[in-house]
Amino acid sequence: YTDIRTWMAKLDAQDRVSRGEPIPDDIRRLLGDIVVTAAETDGAVDIYSEAGLERPSLDQLTPAWEQNASMPDKAQMAIEGLRADILREANIATNGNAVRHTMFSERINKLMARYTNQQLTAAQVISELVELAKEVVEEASRGNQFEPPLRTDELAFYDMLAREDDTAIDVMGSDTLAVIARELVATMRRDIRTDWTVRDDVKAKLRSNIKRLLRKYKYPPSKQKEAVVQLMQQMEAMAPRFAEEGAP
Template sequence: YALCASTGAMNPYRDDIAYFEAVRVWMAKWDAEERAARGLPVPADVELVLRQLTAGAIEAGGVTDLYEAAGIPRPDLSHLDEAFLKKMQEARNPHLAIEALRRLIDQEMRKVTKHNIVRQQSFADRLLELMRKYTNQNLSAAEVIAEMVRMAKEVSADARRGQQFDPPLSEDELAFYDAVAQNESAVTEMGDGKLADIARDLVKALRRNVTIDWVSRDDVRAKLRSTIKRLLAIHEYPPDAQPEAIQLVLKQMETFAEEWSPRQDDR
């Protein structure tokens, strides 16, 4: 469009182009507001640059690459080495480099922990605390980049964590393992292997008892609660930790509601 704006052939498309340009600007604005609502910092210079990049993307002839604008290569979380860390720390705009890496970690974290509320909350809290320290100047730009690269590697490795068990835990089983392993006394008393067995049994039992509308039906939720309680008791899960574990397992189960629904299985 930047090359052809003056030609009359573009007249039929100008309104559409203006519309999408306006949408893009507002999306950038709402993204900044969402960050502020979550307590994440939105430095004035970063917000200004992001808005300028967003508003000017159409004039540049396409979507602006945030990583290129920050002077860093687009990273792959599974292959972050010392060379990449050095490039990040020497970027011509470290604030923008930090924002780019934060967004990448957040996106990858949500993808890797899609059904795992325990790990997702843990990573989100750590990322938030890291950005707070940077905002409060407790960490320099180079230090926060180094910490974020370490965290990025951990997020990438989390997708393979289930392979550490024997037999390996599936993504579903790993999510419920993390739910019952939240209690430190349970981990100490039972060990990882026993908790992994509980997770496997939970997935099998809960999937058998799921109905299409289980989330909104109190009677079905009560049955599921009884099933969870019985399984924990069979495996001798610490009685004092059971109420919290039951609540967390039910909350975890809600993330699978759509995928586990019989309606989905019939398709």
């Protein structure tokens, strides 16, 4: 019981670290300084070591490694190690993109729920995690499908626009959504202020510009209100970094 409780606390600590969240004091006390320090620096390394596995890069998950990781005495540790790595790398790759970050997190949560409910074997979970890891690796170059390529910030707004209306891409085309995304980033950079998130006049101006862009490019009217709310939230999430970088 004590071993299981310690392992669960350790995995919880690693999960929180991968999401950039602090580790609660009760977990720190339970695990002790040495274990928590290991989790804070790179907890997944310790998990792989416990399983007798070499820690792989997400872009080098070979069939041989997957087969070895699926062995009964290694599978559970491998699952936890991969889960931690994918969450951490997805957080880096999405770089403030709320839609994609949520998508990766939800897919992992659903996968682990199916495993917990015994709908999937350990080997099947590892196989699906490997496929998800490939998507995380490809995330950094996803904007290259557009001409010109969408930068990370532009891609975040594109994803928000596409998510708010499932038919938007069919009706407007991905190129048009990409144009709106580029203009949204340009608008935000032009109007950026270090304190814009607490200044009603600046927020009102940004909100007005968003509405104007959506109307200009004939974004589905029934979804415009929701899109404005979501786009403003995305802007607020990006604002501190934009302010620090300064307008070009």
